[in-house]
Every structure is written in C-alpha cells, then in structure tokens.
Amino acid sequence: MMHCPSCGKENTSEAKFCGGCGYSLSSAAPQNEPQVQAASETAATVSTQPLSENHYVKQGKVVGKMFGGFFVASLKAPFKHAKTIQEATMTNGLIAFFLFSLLFPLISYIEARRIAITGSVPFGSIVVSPTIVMFLALLTMAGVILISLKLMQVNASYKVLVNRLGSLLSLPIALLGVSFLFSLMSMTLLSMLFMIPVFIIVPISIYGVIFSYDNTLSTGLDPFYGVLTTMIGFTIISVVVFMVAIDSMINRVLDSVPFLF
16 A cells, blocks of 8 residues: 555555545655665665674774773883873773772682582672672772862862772782683682782772872871871771672682581
8 A cells, every 4th residue: 555645645556646636656656765775775784784893892992992001001100100190081990990899709709610519609699799899899999088188188089089099900900810810720829829919909009099199288187197097998898898798709609618617
C-alpha cells in the first residue's frame, strides 16, 4: 500500500494516481528511493566501519596515551612532576587511583587460587569489593588532604590534588605491577618483596602532596599540624579499609584454604 503525499489517502502500490485527489503517485515514488538508498548506505558504512575508527576506541587511545605520558613523567620525578600539575580534569589521577586499588586485590586473588585446595575462590569478594572500597578510600583521603590544605590557607582544588596524589602513587603502582607479573609467574617470594615497599611509600606519597603546594601565608595552620591532621585521617581511613575490605578478603582466602586453620 502507498499513502498519497498530497492528501494522505491510502492507495494500492500499483496505482498511478491518487483515488482521493488525483495526485500522480508515479512521480512521488522515486522521491523516496534516494532516502532509502542513503539510509542503506549509511547503515552499510556504520556496519563496515573499522574498529580502529570507532569514536570510543579513538577516545580510549587518546586517554591511554595521555596517562602513559603522565605515568612516565611521574616515575622519573614524582615530586617535581606533582608540583607542576595544574590540570583542570582529574582523569589521570582517577586512573592512577583505580590501578592502585585493583592491583593489590588481583595479586591476592592469584595467590589465593594457587594455594586453594577445595572449593572456588570468589572473585567478587577478593577483587571487586576491595577494589571499590580502596578506590573510594583514596578519594576520601584526597578530601582529607584538601581540608588540611584549606586549614593552612593554601589555594588548592580537589581535581588538581587528585592528579598530584596520582602522580605520587606512580612508584607504588609500578611496584605492584611488577609484583603482579611475578605472581602470574608463580614467583610468590619475589612478588611479596616488591609489594612490601608499597606500604612504606604510600604514606610518604600522601604526606608529600601537602608539600607539593607552596604555603607562603603565615596566618594559616602550621604545616606540621597540617601533616598531623592528614596522618590522623590516613590512619582512620586505613583502619576502615582494613576492616571492610582487607579483613573480608583474608577471611575468604582462609575459607578457600582450610589447611591453614
């Protein structure tokens, strides 16, 4: 069936003229063909578009390249690079937070699967939940540092602070990355050797963020008390993370390895 483009009356597909107004339907039909052809060509173009030309793939490559440069510069000179960061977006810092939060649970998961003799090791409880908790803890820690800086009357923004903390976490991330690779190769001892320094460097990285800002005002909180405030916040957050994420993860591992009891 065909609708008349002039009056809208329904006509048979073989009709040459509209039964309602007499409009020539033969002249209307070809007008629709270019639209149909264009639509089909567009669909064909979309379906045959290479994955490398996809908008999201391109965007992912740009973000990956940007973080790669950020990470390399941070490894070369973490503190010096952190001091120069004034970026309005916190993409690099968030990626660094996520990598740090993910690597430790992943290493624990690999080691748990290696020593488990009964049952299965729950991926969600050992990897997903701790990663989320640790990621949120880092965001909260950045907020605590920002409060300390504000008490010191330092001009700081949360976004820039997240990027600076992400820069100072580059060395712990690199160490965890090496630890992860050794864990994949079943070299548990070497994996642990690279993981241990992380627990020492992370607090230094957190306190180092404060000194990456220049405090020229004498009316604000003394830097000593700024660091002390940050230390108290870090301790509280660390205890909460251990109780919520790490403790749960350890219990799950022990459940999978009954001979440890």
